[in-house]
Amino acid sequence: MKRRKFIEQAGIAASAIILVPTIIPASCVGKGGQTAPSDRINLAFIGAGNQAGNDVMDFLADDRVQVTTICDVNKKSAGYWDGRVAGREYIRDVVNGFYSKKYDRRYNACSDLEDFRDVIARKDIDAVEIATPDHWHVIPVLMAAAAKKDIYCQKPLALTIAEGRAMSNAVRHHGIVFQTGSQQRSNPNFRRICELVRNGRIGQLESVICGLPSGIPDYGKTAHLTETAPVPKGFNYDLWLGPAPDAPYAPCRTHVNFRWILDYSGGQLTDWGGHHPDIAQWGMDTEYSGPVKIQNARAKWADHPHYNTATDFYFECVYENGVKMIVKSGEDFGVTFIGTEGKVWSDRGKHTVEPESLNNTVIGSNEIHLYKSDNHFRNFIDCVISREEPIAPVEVAHRSITIAHLGNIAMMLEKDLEWDPVTEQIINIPEANRYLSRSIRAPWDAVYREYEIKNS
Numbered sequence: 001m002k003r004r005k006f007i008e009q010a011g012i013a014a015s016a017i018i019l020v021p022t023i024i025p026a027s028c029v030g031k032g033g034q035t036a037p038s039d040r041i042n043l044a045f046i047g048a049g050n051q052a053g054n055d056v057m058d059f060l061a062d063d064r065v066q067v068t069t070i071c072d073v074n075k076k077s078a079g080y081w082d083g084r085v086a087g088r089e090y091i092r093d094v095v096n097g098f099y100s101k102k103y104d105r106r107y108n109a110c111s112d113l114e115d116f117r118d119v120i121a122r123k124d125i126d127a128v129e130i131a132t133p134d135h136w137h138v139i140p141v142l143m144a145a146a147a148k149k150d151i152y153c154q155k156p157l158a159l160t161i162a163e164g165r166a167m168s169n170a171v172r173h174h175g176i177v178f179q180t181g182s183q184q185r186s187n188p189n190f191r192r193i194c195e196l197v198r199n200g201r202i203g204q205l206e207s208v209i210c211g212l213p214s215g216i217p218d219y220g221k222t223a224h225l226t227e228t229a230p231v232p233k234g235f236n237y238d239l240w241l242g243p244a245p246d247a248p249y250a251p252c253r254t255h256v257n258f259r260w261i262l263d264y265s266g267g268q269l270t271d272w273g274g275h276h277p278d279i280a281q282w283g284m285d286t287e288y289s290g291p292v293k294i295q296n297a298r299a300k301w302a303d304h305p306h307y308n309t310a311t312d313f314y315f316e317c318v319y320e321n322g323v324k325m326i327v328k329s330g331e332d333f334g335v336t337f338i339g340t341e342g343k344v345w346s347d348r349g350k351h352t353v354e355p356e357s358l359n360n361t362v363i364g365s366n367e368i369h370l371y372k373s374d375n376h377f378r379n380f381i382d383c384v385i386s387r388e389e390p391i392a393p394v395e396v397a398h399r400s401i402t403i404a405h406l407g408n409i410a411m412m413l414e415k416d417l418e419w420d421p422v423t424e425q426i427i428n429i430p431e432a433n434r435y436l437s438r439s440i441r442a443p444w445d446a447v448y449r450e451y452e453i454k455n456s
Contacts, residue, residue, distance in 0.1 A: 040066040041384055042124055046116045046140055047131035048072035048088040050219075050256055051154055055129060055181075056091055058377040060098050065381060067095045068125060071113040074254075075234030088112040114236055116140050120147050127177075127384055130154065133258045134265040135244045138163040139444060142451035145170040145178075150384045152377070154181040155274030157397040159265070161405050161424060162437035164398035169453040171394045179380035179390040180397035182274045185282065186376040189351040193337060193344040194283035198368045201358055203341030208284065208325040210276040211332035213268045214312050216260045216302055225251035226305040243444040252306055260307035266408050267302075267309025268329060273404025274397065279335045279346070280325055281403075282370070287396045290403065290421035291317035291325065297410035315407045327407055409435045 043059055045052050048070050059065045072088035092112040099107035113119055119128060120143050127150040130140050137158055144151050151171070157180055158164035171178045184190050197205060216223070228248040231237040237249050244263045247253065258264040259271050266273070281287040297315035302308055310329075317325040334347035344353045353359055363369060373379040373391040383390040402424075409432060410417050418428040426432045440448050 040064055041381060042066050042068045042126045044069035044071060044119045044122070044125045044128050045091065045131060046071045046119055046128050047133075047136075047154075048074070048091045048112075049131065051181075052091055052129070052131040053094070055131060055152075055154075055377070056095060058375075059129070059381075060095065062378055062381055064385070067110055069111050069113060069119055069122070070095065071116050071119045073114055073236040073239045074232075075112075075114070088114075115239065117143070120144050120149065125149060127151065131181075133240075134159045134270065135263065136240075136242055138167055139243060139447055139451070141167045142170050142448070142453075145174040145176050146451055148174060148176060150177040150380075152179045152181065152380050153394075155397065156266070156270045156401045156404065157274065157394065158401060160437050161398075161402050164401060165424060166448075166452050166454075168394045168398045169455070170451065173453045177380070177383045177387065177390065178394040179376070179383070180274065180392040180394065181376070182278050182392045182397060182400070183376040184275050184279055184348065185371075185391045186373040186379060187348060188374065189346045189349065190279045190282075190335070191370055191372065193335070193346045193351050193353070194279065195363050195368060195370050196344050196353065196358060196361070197283040197337045197339070198285060198370065199363055201341075201361055202337060202339030202343055205284065205323055205337060205339050207323065207338045208280045209332050209336040209338070210280050210325065210327045211334055211336075212272040212276060212313075212327065212329050213333070214329035215268070216304070216307055216309070216311055219256035222251045222255065222257060223304070223307070241441070243440040243448070245439075245441060250306065257307075260302060260304070260309050262308050262408075265309070266404060267311075269310055269313055269327075269407055270401065270404045273327075273401050273407075276335050277325070277327060277403045278392075278397070278400035280337075281396075281400055283335070283337055284319070284323060284325070286319060287399055290319075290399050291406075291419060292320050292421065293318040293416065293418055294406045294410040295416040297407060297414070297416070299411035310408070310411060313407065313411060315410055317403060317406075325403075327403065405436075 041064060043065050045056060056067060059067055070088045070092040074087050075089055076087040089112055092110050095110040096107050119125060128144050129152040130137060131154045134156055137153060141151060141153060158167055196202060228250055231249045240254060253261060260267055295316050295318060299310040300312040302311050312329050314328040334345055336345040337343060342354050342358060345351060371391045379390050406417060406419060413432060415429060417426050420427055
């Protein structure tokens with residue numbers, strides 16, 4: 001942590017020189033309807049893989065934001081975006097190119113860094129997006145929260161239930177704004193069906209089906225590259241591993257395919273667990289709680305030298321009121337709510353209702369109206385300015401991804417689990433609670449302990 005203290009004392013002036021253009025165009029001083037620099041939110045990206053390539057364009061479209069820094073352990077090949085190899089230098093150049101066109105002059109103020117600690121130490125950065133692999137969410141979140149930086153963190157929220165709890169505690173303790181990248185909450189189709197369910201339009205809710213993808217996509221066509229190989233130039237692989245167990249480098253481990261290795265993620269179940277189960281909990285009004293039992297879990301596991309997540313899965317979540325949520329792969333894709341008087345279904349960009357008369361129903365002014373957001377990224381910036389809670393806050397995200405984590409635990413143990421959503425403990429198999437957390441490799445274990453907020 002000497003690095004952080006050094007930069008706090010010596011790096012601020014240098015970074016300011018980098019960030020301010022030598023010639024300031026009229027658009028930068030609030031003329032022509034533009035936002036003045038003093039009113040802009042300086043945003044840095046921690047993680048420059050494929051998701052960052054998508055998200056940076058959404059933030060660039062918001063004139064209230066100035067993207068100042070791109071950070072990644074990989075200089076040139078952090079991920080795949082639009083069929084091209086990305087990386088921190090590539091995304092940095094995209095940002096500078098965007099601003100050059102916008103300001104009608106050469107713009108070179110967006111910098112790139114390798115170590116996320118250098119980003120967090122910078123006083124001129126107001127907010128960060130964390131778009132790293134799952135195993136690299138918790139420590140940057142804890143440190144950024146302690147530095148009072150607002151956070152947009154991609155889903156799934158955390159690698160484990162314990163890490164999710166630590167993240168939620170830290171956000172609450174430090175009073176920062178936190179948005180999770182569960183963007184389906186900002187989709188009007190999902191909001192519509194959830195309002196229908198919450199207002200009793202399908203009668204008494206009986207069950208929910210969350211249909212998730214199956215299999216293991218071979219992103220970047222590297223799944224067959226399983227042999228140990230030299231680490232590519234410009235790639236800090238040891239920092240990429242970070243808190244995860246030490247392992248020799250093989251191309252199939254990194255880029256987007258990290259999702260299929262349990263040391264770094266939880267497969268399709270956790271990749272989509274921050275989406276459809278999240279919407280299910282929204283419609284069920286259980287987004288700050290969770291199921292009391294996980295039952296009938298079964299899975300088919302990957303057959304690969306390194307990939308070991310579930311390729312097909314099924315489990316049932318039973319809630320205290322008797323409602324059953326079925327989470328399964330391969331069919332019934334989307335979210336389906338089934339009630340005594342009808343059912344509703346939604347996926348991205350569409351929804352259906354039964355009976356069809358529900359299409360004409362109007363949610364009255366005295367009924368339940370859910371949080372409305374039509375742009376997930378703008379909603380985050382809105383809340384950074386207003387200091388209100390965004391549509392996908394950290395505690396909600398933690399409760400949603402807990403479902404996927406419990407499903408993975410039940411499938412691995414091949415046993416039913418009784419879960420206490422208040423104490424967040426497995427009741428019937430106490431020894432199974434060891435799966436709620438993972439060991440953290442030194443020296444990152446000490447960093448985690450330093451920043452962990454156990455009680456908020």
